[in-house]
Amino acid sequence: MSNGKANAAKKAVELVRDGAVIGIGSGTTVEIFLRELGRRIENEGLTVYGVPSSYQSHILATNNGIKVVDLIQYPELDICIDGADQVDERFNCIKGGGGALTREKIVAAASKEVVIIVDSSKIVDRLNMPVPIEVLPFAYGFVERRLSAMGRPVLREGSGKLGPVVTDNGNFIIDCDFGDIDKPEELEREIDRIPGVVECGIFCSELIDGVIAGYEDGARFLKK
Ligand SMILES: O=C[C@H](O)[C@H](O)[C@H](O)COP(=O)(O)O
Numbered sequence: 384m385s386n387g388k389a390n391a392a393k394k395a396v397e398l399v400r401d402g403a404v405i406g407i408g409s410g411t412t413v414e415i416f417l418r419e420l421g422r423r424i425e426n427e428g429l430t431v432y433g434v435p436s437s438y439q440s441h442i443l444a445t446n447n448g449i450k451v452v453d454l455i456q457y458p459e460l461d462i463c464i465d466g467a468d469q470v471d472e473r474f475n476c477i478k479g480g481g482g483a484l485t486r487e488k489i490v491a492a493a494s495k496e497v498v499i500i501v502d503s504s505k506i507v508d509r510l511n512m513p514v515p516i517e518v519l520p521f522a523y524g525f526v527e528r529r530l531s532a533m534g535r536p537v538l539r540e541g542s543g544k545l546g547p548v549v550t551d552n553g554n555f556i557i558d559c560d561f562g563d564i565d566k567p568e569e570l571e572r573e574i575d576r577i578p579g580v581v582e583c584g585i586f587c588s589e590l591i592d593g594v595i596a597g598y599e600d601g602a603r604f605l606k607k
Pocket of ligand 1: 408409411413465466467468478479480481482483484487
């Protein structure tokens with residue numbers, strides 16, 4: 384585990400105030416964040432409510448003293464903390480490397496402030512990794528065909544299970560390589576327009592308020 388991830392996660396814990404209702408992303412960086420937040424909750428007696436975006440973060444939140452709530456109780460959240468697979472300089476992100484993206488996007492959209500925590504090595508000039516796309520299994524063949532006209536789609540296969548990865552929402556993931564992504568907003572819209580696409584892993588900068596970049600010896604909070 385790189386120190387960059389840990390340093391970014393630890394800095395994000397400082398943003399959570401007593402009584403806050405937080406959106407909780409997913410992934411290994413968020414895992415560190417939740418463990419650190421758990422320590423603060425125990426040591427300082429804080430009360431923190433959270434809406435998790437995956438089974439992974441639900442279990443971690445519960446085990447670390449966060450009171451798990453939902454969007455019916457709290458349709459608006461104070462702050463969302465999440466990781467990312469790539470971030471460009473304008474704060475556009477690609478997410479979903481761990482198969483979580485649809486609930487993450489909902490939780491982010493429901494939050495007054497969204498802060499992404501990443502190892503600094505994930506910050507790039509231009510997004511260029513394959514984009515995870517969550518797809519209804521019924522529509523898989525059709526969506527793959529449509530995506531073939533735009534890029535190179537590959538159905539994500541599991542490890543520890545034969546066949547496709549099935550998301551927390553019961554769907555498949557297609558990773559589609561579009562090469563360099565010059566206009567993430569347009570590409571996000573184009574992908575989401577295909578019937579059967581549940582959500583795609585492009586999180587545009589308008590959704591993101593800040594990025595905490597972690598380095599070997601500390602972290603920097605980059606704000607718009
Ligand atoms: O599907 C997973 C999520 O989008 C994660 O936030 C993203 O993959 C980054 O994960 P990690 O912190 O493990 O690099």
